[in-house]
Amino acid sequence: MATLVVPALEAEGKEFPTLGFQVAQFIEERAVYGPGSLKGLPYKLDAEKRGAIYRMYEIFPRGHKFEGRRRFKRCGISWRKGTAKTEWAALIAFCELHAEGPVRFDGWDANGNPVGRPVRDPYIPMVAYNEAQADELAYGALKAIIEECDDAHMFDTGTERILRLDGAGRPDGKCVALSGSPNANDGARTTFQHFDETHRMDLPRLVAAHETMLANIPKRVLDDPWSLETTTAGRPGAGSVAEKTHREAQSIAKGDIRDPDLFYFHREAGANHNLKTIEGRIAAVSEATGPVGEYGPGQFQDIAKQWDRPGSDKSYLERVWLNRWTQSDDQAFDVSKFEALGDLEHVIKLGSLCTLGFDGARFRDSTGFVLTDVVTGVQMPVGLWERPEFAPEDWEVPEDEVQAKFDEVMAAYDVWQVYADPPHWTETVGKWAGKYPDRVTEWWTHNRRKIGMSVRAYNEAIDSGQVHHNGDPDFVRHVGNAGRVETNLLDDEGRKVVILGKIRPEAKFDLTMAAVLSWQARLDALAAGATAAEEVFVPYRIR
Numbered sequence: 187m188a189t190l191v192v193p194a195l196e197a198e199g200k201e202f203p204t205l206g207f208q209v210a211q212f213i214e215e216r217a218v219y220g221p222g223s224l225k226g227l228p229y230k231l232d233a234e235k236r237g238a239i240y241r242m243y244e245i246f247p248r249g250h251k252f253e254g255r256r257r258f259k260r261c262g263i264s265w266r267k268g269t270a271k272t273e274w275a276a277l278i279a280f281c282e283l284h285a286e287g288p289v290r291f292d293g294w295d296a297n298g299n300p301v302g303r304p305v306r307d308p309y310i311p312m313v314a315y316n317e318a319q320a321d322e323l324a325y326g327a328l329k330a331i332i333e334e335c336d337d338a339h340m341f342d343t344g345t346e347r348i349l350r351l352d353g354a355g356r357p358d359g360k361c362v363a364l365s366g367s368p369n370a371n372d373g374a375r376t377t378f379q380h381f382d383e384t385h386r387m388d389l390p391r392l393v394a395a396h397e398t399m400l401a402n403i404p405k406r407v408l409d410d411p412w413s414l415e416t417t418t419a420g421r422p423g424a425g426s427v428a429e430k431t432h433r434e435a436q437s438i439a440k441g442d443i444r445d446p447d448l449f450y451f452h453r454e455a456g457a458n459h460n461l462k463t464i465e466g467r468i469a470a471v472s473e474a475t476g477p478v479g480e481y482g483p484g485q486f487q488d489i490a491k492q493w494d495r496p497g498s499d500k501s502y503l504e505r506v507w508l509n510r511w512t513q514s515d516d517q518a519f520d521v522s523k524f525e526a527l528g529d530l531e532h533v534i535k536l537g538s539l540c541t542l543g544f545d546g547a548r549f550r551d552s553t554g555f556v557l558t559d560v561v562t563g564v565q566m567p568v569g570l571w572e573r574p575e576f577a578p579e580d581w582e583v584p585e586d587e588v589q590a591k592f593d594e595v596m597a598a599y600d601v602w603q604v605y606a607d608p609p610h611w612t613e614t615v616g617k618w619a620g621k622y623p624d625r626v627t628e629w630w631t632h633n634r635r636k637i638g639m640s641v642r643a644y645n646e647a648i649d650s651g652q653v654h655h656n657g658d659p660d661f662v663r664h665v666g667n668a669g670r671v672e673t674n675l676l677d678d679e680g681r682k683v684v685i686l687g688k689i690r691p692e693a694k695f696d697l698t699m700a701a702v703l704s705w706q707a708r709l710d711a712l713a714a715g716a717t718a719a720e721e722v723f724v725p726y727r728i729r
Contacts, residue, residue: 188456188473192438193446202257203247205302206240208288213239213277216284218335220273220327226334232478235274238263241449242278242414245291245300254291254300255410257449259403262384262415262431264452266474266509268481268489271416275380276327278414282378283308283328283350283361285340290410305409308350308359309375311399315386316365323382324416325363376402377409385420385428388663389692391575396427419454419509421689423521423666425659432511455508461500464490474508518641518686518698521666524648528657534559534566540599541711543704544592544606544615545631546571546583546696553583553611555591556661556700558708560602560717563647565704566656567697568595575692585614592618602711605629605703629703634673638683640706647705664697 196202210231217229231239244257265271281287288302295301312325329348332341342349342357350359379399381387387396403411417428435450437443455474460466467490472479480486489507493500501515513520534540539560546553555569569591571583588611595601604626608615619626631637647653655661671687686699711717 188454190432190435190439190450190452192435192448192450202244203300204240204244205288205291205300206236206243208302209243209278209281210236210239212281212284212286212288216286216335216337217277217280217331220276220330220334222273225330229277234476234478238451239278241451243289244449248294248298254293256412257447258412259447260400260413260415260431260449262417262428262435262448262450262452264417264419264428264432264450264509265476266453266471267418267506269475269478272324272382273327273331275382275414275416276324276331279310279312279324279328279361279378279380280331283310283341283348283359284337285350285352285358305359305377307375308361308377308409310359310361311364311376311379312361313364313379313381313395313399315383315392324380325361328361375406377406377411379403379411379413381413381415381427382417384415384417384431385424385426387428388420388424388426389575390572393425393427393430419452419505419511421505421514421517421666422511423517423525423662425663425666429511452509454510461493461504464494467493470508514689516669516689517666518668518670518684519645519648519665521662523651524653524655524665525657525662527648527651527653528655528662530657532562532564532566532654532656534562534564534599536598538599539711539717540601541704541707542568542595542599542601542604543700543702543707544604544611545699545703546607546610548585548610549573549582552664552694552696553588554664554697554700555595556697556704557595557599558701558704560708560711562654563652563708564654564656565661565701567658567661567700570660570697572694588614596622601625602716603627603707605707607631607699607703627707629706631699631703634685635675635677635683637702638673638675638677638685640702641684641686642677643709644702644705653705661697661701664695665701667693667695668698669693669695 213229214231219225219227219229242258242261246252246255246257263271281289282305285304287304290303290305292301292303314323329343332338332343332348340351342351346363348361349357352358381396400413403413415431420426420428434448438446453474453476455470459470461470468486471486471489492498492503499515501512504510504512513522534557541558541560543556550573552570552572554567556565557568558565573581606615606626606629608628608630615628619628667689669687669689671685672682673685675683677683
């Protein structure tokens with residue numbers, strides 16, 4: 187089976203002690219199923235979910251300098267859609283909140299096994315990717331589990347918070363539903379936190395909130411706090427929390443990170459399945475599901491038939507049902523290839539012969555510059571302004587900063603040509619053209635055939651490895667956010683002309699358009715003989 191589990195299991199006899207046995211037993215003795223066909227019935231863990239609990243609750247052994255402390259401060263679970271991972275995460279929160287949950291080390295028994303105890307005064311944020319989902323995902327499942335179980339009298343449940351009550355009925359712990367970072371005063375109190383559907387947490391605000399909340403974890407050191415993330419594979423290049431965690435796990439697997447504090451479990455369908463046949467898809471879904479198997483007869487076949495629907499997004503189906511990090515059909519560029527062409531060593535030296543691309547909106551979305559080295563084909567963003575998610579209505583890109591950046595670049599490099607898309611910046615671009623009449627071109631991207639040819643050229647440059655960049659994460663994110671929009675126009679090879687558009691309203695991609703313009707300017711520079719052909723050198727990395 188195709189799995190990524192890090193750290194790997196230790197050899198027999200060298201395993202870490204774990205409180206997982208007691209946590210799993212507590213779940214099956216005290217918890218029930220949440221919303222769904224089995225609501226209210228006693229919960230039964232399957233082998234995979236039980237095994238994940240054992241790993242997540244590993245502790246350092248007797249005699250270790252951190253004896254009894256949690257081995258992992260962060261845990262990430264990546265399972266396909268429909269495996270009840272959200273409900274399972276709610277059960278972990280149930281144990282962490284419960285006044286009798288055996289979730290922290292409390293010494294060793296006579297046989298040398300660890301003994302668990304509950305958390306004192308727990309504070310548990312449960313984070314969803316947007317406000318509408320905050321009480322619909324794991325928090326909503328936890329609320330239903332508590333209300334249906336025999337221990338309901340030990341809690342006071344609400345739509346935004348669940349209180350643990352002491353013997354006198356007073357609040358003695360709290361779980362809250364969030365769609366962002368916790369209150370600054372609450373941040374230091376966290377004992378456990380859960381992030382749900384982290385592949386959807388790709389907005390800069392959510393990524394920043396995740397980082398802030400991780401930074402809060404060490405504050406209540408006596409309570410050994412930790413974080414759990416649950417997700418399905420997402421869209422490559424989106425820069426989501428899930429993508430960052432998945433890549434960290436890959437680095438652990440390669441040995442680049444020693445003694446990690448992250449436990450990560452990802453299961454996907456292997457590449458040996460023929461997705462053109464329903465039999466192959468059924469086998470792939472089965473592998474992505476793991477040993478738990480079907481929840482009911484015909485479930486895998488029903489999932490596999492979704493590929494046969496006219497117009498179905500097969501890349502999306504592959505991501506959610508097979509749990510593969512697969513390029514979306516609506517992405518304009520292969521962002522995995524683009525990202526692989528990035529390296530911090532790809533830097534454009536001051537004074538180099540370059541081209542500059544400029545695109546953006548003054549009041550909405552973002553604005554940016556991308557510089558391209560004519561000789562090497564290396565690109566790097568040299569300016570980016572993005573509208574904050576909750577900016578006031580009168581927010582706009584600071585024109586003085588844009589002007590200062592333009593002047594800085596023109597002075598620092600030998601800029602052969604600037605291709606600037608004028609809309610929203612008509613007066614500013616006009617001033618640039620007036621100052622540099624031979625070096626600034628108003629390059630209107632509303633001409634679909636013209637921009638379509640430039641998009642094709644940039645796509646070919648990525649596919650062939652001609653373009654390189656400095657690995658800037660915002661640059662990669664913008665390229666991943668650029669959507670593929672087919673027009674009714676045909677190119678010289680009879681194919682539909684493709685232009686760029688938004689994958690979704692909040693996804694910003696203006697650096698991508700600036701990169702396309704900058705690359706087109708480079709091609710025009712080469713065609714005009716701006717540099718001799720023998721001088722052209724495309725850097726590459728030996729892999």
